[in-house]
Amino acid sequence: MSLSVTLTSxxxxxxIAIWLSIRVGQVRMSEKxxxxxxxxxxxxxxxxxxxxxxxxxxxxxxxxxxxxxAGKGGAWLxxxxxxxxxxxxxxxxxxxxxxxxKGRSIGTLTTMLTLLGLAIVAAxxxxxxx
Numbered sequence: 440m441s442l443s444v445t446l447t448s449x450x451x452x453x454x455i456a457i458w459l460s461i462r463v464g465q466v467r468m469s470e471k472x473x474x475x476x477x478x479x480x481x482x483x484x485x486x487x488x489x490x491x492x493x494x495x496x497x498x499x500x501x502x503x504x505x506x507x508x509a510g511k512g513g514a515w516l517x518x519x520x521x522x523x524x525x526x527x528x529x530x531x532x533x534x535x536x537x538x539x540x541k542g543r544s545i546g547t548l549t550t551m552l553t554l555l556g557l558a559i560v561a562a563x564x565x566x567x568x569x
Contacts, residue, residue, distance in 0.1 A: 527549075
């Protein structure tokens, strides 16, 4: 078993994590804040975007690998993983506010629906319903 969805998702997640980290570093440098957030809203927003990604993505990846290992991923799983990753990019941009402000809610909704959907599928697999 190649676990192609898991591997692709993990690679995408790593790239998004790097991108979010760089964005934190950029605003830290521009605001001259080396450690912590300095009470700066821009630093806080970018740090929270990065932290929120790190808080949610491991659960998504674990569910993806479990579903794929169970042989139940099918053709739908790569789409779910891709939509999740796009939602996380939208969330990261949306946390800055401005013209991408709606991205935050889009990313949040995408994350919650992905987690819920994958959790339901995993539970149904475990119960041998599917």
